[in-house]
Amino acid sequence: MNAEPSLGLFTDLYELTMAQAYWQSGQTATATFSLFFRKYPADRAYFVFAGLPDVLDYLERLRFTPRDIDYLRSLDRFEEEFLQYLGQLRFTGNVRALKEGTLFFVNEPVVEVTAPIIEAQLAETMLVNQINLQTILATKASRVLHAAQGRRLIDFAARRAHGVEAANKLARVCYLAGFDGTSNTLAGALFGIPVSGTMAHSYVTSFTSEIESFRHFAQSFPNSSTFLVDTYDTLEGTKKAVIVAREMKQQGRRLRAVRLDSGDLLELARRVRVLLDQAGLPEVQIFASGGLDEFEVDRLVQAGAPIDAFGVGTKVGVSADAPWTDCAYKLVEYAGRPVLKLNPRKQTLPGPKQDFRFRDSRATILRAIIGCAGQNLVGAAPLLDEVMRGGKRLRPDPSLDDLRQHFRRQFAALAEPHKALRCPEPYDVRISEELENLQRRVVEETRARELTSEK
Amino acid sequence: MNAEPSLGLFTDLYELTMAQAYWQSGQTATATFSLFFRKYPADRAYFVFAGLPDVLDYLERLRFTPRDIDYLRSLDRFEEEFLQYLGQLRFTGNVRALKEGTLFFVNEPVVEVTAPIIEAQLAETMLVNQINLQTILATKASRVLHAAQGRRLIDFAARRAHGVEAANKLARVCYLAGFDGTSNTLAGALFGIPVSGTMAHSYVTSFTSEIESFRHFAQSFPNSSTFLVDTYDTLEGTKKAVIVAREMKQQGRRLRAVRLDSGDLLELARRVRVLLDQAGLPEVQIFASGGLDEFEVDRLVQAGAPIDAFGVGTKVGVSADAPWTDCAYKLVEYAGRPVLKLNPRKQTLPGPKQDFRFRDSRATILRAIIGCAGQNLVGAAPLLDEVMRGGKRLRPDPSLDDLRQHFRRQFAALAEPHKALRCPEPYDVRISEELENLQRRVVEETRARELTSEK
Numbered sequence: 032m033n034a035e036p037s038l039g040l041f042t043d044l045y046e047l048t049m050a051q052a053y054w055q056s057g058q059t060a061t062a063t064f065s066l067f068f069r070k071y072p073a074d075r076a077y078f079v080f081a082g083l084p085d086v087l088d089y090l091e092r093l094r095f096t097p098r099d100i101d102y103l104r105s106l107d108r109f110e111e112e113f114l115q116y117l118g119q120l121r122f123t124g125n126v127r128a129l130k131e132g133t134l135f136f137v138n139e140p141v142v143e144v145t146a147p148i149i150e151a152q153l154a155e156t157m158l159v160n161q162i163n164l165q166t167i168l169a170t171k172a173s174r175v176l177h178a179a180q181g182r183r184l185i186d187f188a189a190r191r192a193h194g195v196e197a198a199n200k201l202a203r204v205c206y207l208a209g210f211d212g213t214s215n216t217l218a219g220a221l222f223g224i225p226v227s228g229t230m231a232h233s234y235v236t237s238f239t240s241e242i243e244s245f246r247h248f249a250q251s252f253p254n255s256s257t258f259l260v261d262t263y264d265t266l267e268g269t270k271k272a273v274i275v276a277r278e279m280k281q282q283g284r285r286l287r288a289v290r291l292d293s294g295d296l297l298e299l300a301r302r303v304r305v306l307l308d309q310a311g312l313p314e315v316q317i318f319a320s321g322g323l324d325e326f327e328v329d330r331l332v333q334a335g336a337p338i339d340a341f342g343v344g345t346k347v348g349v350s351a352d353a354p355w356t357d358c359a360y361k362l363v364e365y366a367g368r369p370v371l372k373l374n375p376r377k378q379t380l381p382g383p384k385q386d387f388r389f390r391d392s393r394a395t396i397l398r399a400i401i402g403c404a405g406q407n408l409v410g411a412a413p414l415l416d417e418v419m420r421g422g423k424r425l426r427p428d429p430s431l432d433d434l435r436q437h438f439r440r441q442f443a444a445l446a447e448p449h450k451a452l453r454c455p456e457p458y459d460v461r462i463s464e465e466l467e468n469l470q471r472r473v474v475e476e477t478r479a480r481e482l483t484s485e486k
Numbered sequence: 487m488n489a490e491p492s493l494g495l496f497t498d499l500y501e502l503t504m505a506q507a508y509w510q511s512g513q514t515a516t517a518t519f520s521l522f523f524r525k526y527p528a529d530r531a532y533f534v535f536a537g538l539p540d541v542l543d544y545l546e547r548l549r550f551t552p553r554d555i556d557y558l559r560s561l562d563r564f565e566e567e568f569l570q571y572l573g574q575l576r577f578t579g580n581v582r583a584l585k586e587g588t589l590f591f592v593n594e595p596v597v598e599v600t601a602p603i604i605e606a607q608l609a610e611t612m613l614v615n616q617i618n619l620q621t622i623l624a625t626k627a628s629r630v631l632h633a634a635q636g637r638r639l640i641d642f643a644a645r646r647a648h649g650v651e652a653a654n655k656l657a658r659v660c661y662l663a664g665f666d667g668t669s670n671t672l673a674g675a676l677f678g679i680p681v682s683g684t685m686a687h688s689y690v691t692s693f694t695s696e697i698e699s700f701r702h703f704a705q706s707f708p709n710s711s712t713f714l715v716d717t718y719d720t721l722e723g724t725k726k727a728v729i730v731a732r733e734m735k736q737q738g739r740r741l742r743a744v745r746l747d748s749g750d751l752l753e754l755a756r757r758v759r760v761l762l763d764q765a766g767l768p769e770v771q772i773f774a775s776g777g778l779d780e781f782e783v784d785r786l787v788q789a790g791a792p793i794d795a796f797g798v799g800t801k802v803g804v805s806a807d808a809p810w811t812d813c814a815y816k817l818v819e820y821a822g823r824p825v826l827k828l829n830p831r832k833q834t835l836p837g838p839k840q841d842f843r844f845r846d847s848r849a850t851i852l853r854a855i856i857g858c859a860g861q862n863l864v865g866a867a868p869l870l871d872e873v874m875r876g877g878k879r880l881r882p883d884p885s886l887d888d889l890r891q892h893f894r895r896q897f898a899a900l901a902e903p904h905k906a907l908r909c910p911e912p913y914d915v916r917i918s919e920e921l922e923n924l925q926r927r928v929v930e931e932t933r934a935r936e937l938t939s940e941k
Contacts, residue, residue: 035676038650043645043671051706053689058692152686190498190618190813191614191615215611216497221490231610233607237517262829264936349648349809354648354809355804372717
């Protein structure tokens with residue numbers, strides 16, 4: 032028996048109360064649930080799909096330990112027979128999903144789960160939690176990449192992400208979306224991402240003088256030092272960095288960069304570049320950090336700031352301008368019967384579905400169409416692929432480098448107006464005729480059945 | 487040897503590069519670091535301190551496993567002798583901190599760590615990560631509590647929090663700040679928080695009719711059912727709930743509540759209340775959810791909406807209007823020498839410190855003063871308490887119920903203008919004369935030393 036409750040319990044209690052009601056009323060047939068995003072947050076016209084390996088791990092391992100069952104029993108809300116059943120439950124269903132790094136649009140299903148309804152229902156909380164978080168962060172990272180125009184990017188947000196788990200997943204999806212590395216050592220070890228980092232203000236202030244702190248650091252890292260120069264005054268600090276850099280040069284060593292972490296980064300970068308060049312140190316790079324996001328990186332790049340690399344932290348780590356989405360996991364078919372919600376602003380598309388892309392010869396997306404799962408649209412590539420059958424992965428997860436290349440191709444294939452940082456043009460996603468007909472029919476049937484009082 | 491890298495590696499790489507530089511230059515004396523919040527996010531004039539147990543757990547367990555050391559060795563950046571040292575490192579320092587649930591203001595230290603500089607430096611990433619996250623969420627939760635004016639509150643954000651870890655910590659700090667429960671079953675099991683939940687739209691749509699879905703649920707939960715009534719149409723759904731509630735009543739059972747999850751909650755709650763009352767069901771409560779935050783809860787409560795309980799999710803779970811803070815962990819003393827940064831907008835207060843509160847006879851806060859650690863201000867209560875010495879907790883953590891009561895007293899003692907949801911009045915935090923003199927002296931010395939070019 033485990034000492035700690037397991038991830039099986041990471042589910043909203045209503046998934047379990049529904050499960051008991053399904054079970055007791057014999058409502059246990061196969062169901063399909065669709066996971067999709069209803070709306071774009073501000074300034075977004077696409078999403079980058081991420082989070083699939085955590086979902087598949089969860090489904091493969093889903094179970095309630097004796098410790099979990101004891102806890103549920105203590106709530107005095109569940110029947111003993113149902114708890115016995117729950118103790119034996121495993122996920123036995125199928126999953127179709129996008130490949131991580133794929134760009135997608137609102138209302139397109141990104142994961143579809145087909146399984147006995149109780150298994151699929153219980154998974155809702157974890158699936159939405161992981162896909163929502165990782166997709167938000169990957170999408171944010173892709174915007175920074177777009178703004179940086181090829182300059183190096185390092186994830187600096189370990190301390191400001193919402194927990195250790197979020198920090199690690201952030202580092203992974205930033206790398207997937209083209210960042211060069213992370214400051215998060217644990218994420219480096221977990222995912223094989225390049226790690227990066229040099230010194231903080233505390234290091235500088237601990238020494239009795241700034242220049243001595245630089246000299247000591249250079250001794251420890253003779254060829255990989257970046258000096259943080261804004262502890263007392265950025266230009267004064269740079270002058271000291273220049274002195275030490277020349278001392279290093281005389282010894283056949285090289286200062287890699289100086290880091291600016293505050294103030295007017297455009298103006299300071301220009302003045303620091305002049306100081307370095309005048310001192311015969313054109314090889315010393317300028318690294319900038321401090322409150323950066325895609326908007327600020329874009330401003331600096333557009334203004335021609337002589338900055339070689341950016342460390343982006345806080346605002347990217349929590350996707351500050353869009354920390355949540357309207358991501359939903361909805362039942363679309365039960366026992367072969369397509370179903371939907373009628374709520375006027377949240378109406379869902381019934382039945383299992385497929386996302387289609389029509390592309391031109393350069394792979395640029397021409398049209399996006401949501402169709403029915405069985406449909407075949409001539410000339411279009413389907414995006415949802417079966418990744419799990421009978422509760423088991425069909426193949427190992429792609430490598431992070433594979434996903435990184437996949438994202439790069441995907442991103443290149445999206446036209447610029449949809450990638451604008453402010454007010455991007457929404458992509459016109461259509462619904463196939465077959466799906467439209469199905470939806471009309473199910474809406475009519477449901478209205479006729481449910482919207483007449485006094486039954 | 488562990489299969490997975492350990493939490494020891496959850497540190498920005500620069501903490502480790504600094505550690506090697508400290509170590510190689512013999513810069514290994516005792517240091518004090520202060521953790522504090524520089525600024526308020528929008529619409530905030532106080533914070534609620536949270537996250538301490540995770541910090542103390544981390545410090546007590548801090549170590550680098552052989553697996554961690556192997557990973558660091560593979561980076562080809564660290565000296566073998568330093569890695570040997572790191573493999574033996576434990577946290578041996580002292581920690582002074584606020585009690586969780588304590589209200590505090592900008593610039594007040596909330597945690598001070600005194601330890602050999604390498605140990606204290608390495609802890610930065612995890613300490614900021616946990617205190618920042620949990621304080622943000624506890625502060626947000628306190629605002630919802632304030633708006634709800636005594637109505638029941640349930641945390642519904644498990645799926646939208648940034649990961650499983652964030653969801654669990656959210657549920658805990660919401661309860662600490664006065665919520666009645668959570669939908670997150672795992673958090674319920676981990677922390678002994680009451681759990682709550684009934685049904686989702688998928689449950690309703692899986693049945694061939696809404697009324698049958700209610701009847702089946704009532705059979706499974708004869709005395710604890712809440713029917714979700716907006717799947718097809720809120721008022722039509724309520725009429726069906728009324729039919730089933732009367733059937734239940736005839737059997738001596740009772741429908742607990744109906745839940746509204748969309749639309750104009752004020753208008754719908756009024757009409758649903760009338761339907762329930764006219765049907766002789768005054769005991770059936772109204773539960774509301776769907777995109778709620780403190781602003782919307784306030785609007786509904788002020789308008790007298792007949793809502794008995796709120797489920798708050800997404801926007802509270804990520805603190806949507808303030809998902810990050812300017813939380814910092816700065817060196818304030820090294821080897822007995824007080825230190826600071828000079829950066830004009832981010833100047834720090836030197837030396838170990840203490841937070842003081844002057845209160846009136848009803849415990850209302852009259853004045854808040856930041857002083858030096860050793861100071862004694864007559865009539866004032868110090869807030870930072872030693873919680874760890876020599877790397878070990880001095881006592882067990884307080885219970886969650888104790889912390890909940892502590893928060894309630896703290897919150898009652900803050901005057902209303904500082905709790906306003908919009909544009910609250912900032913609290914005037916003063917610096918003691920002793921600290922002011924120390925700061926002036928250290929600023930002058932540092933300027934004289936660092937701000938003259940050509941050394």
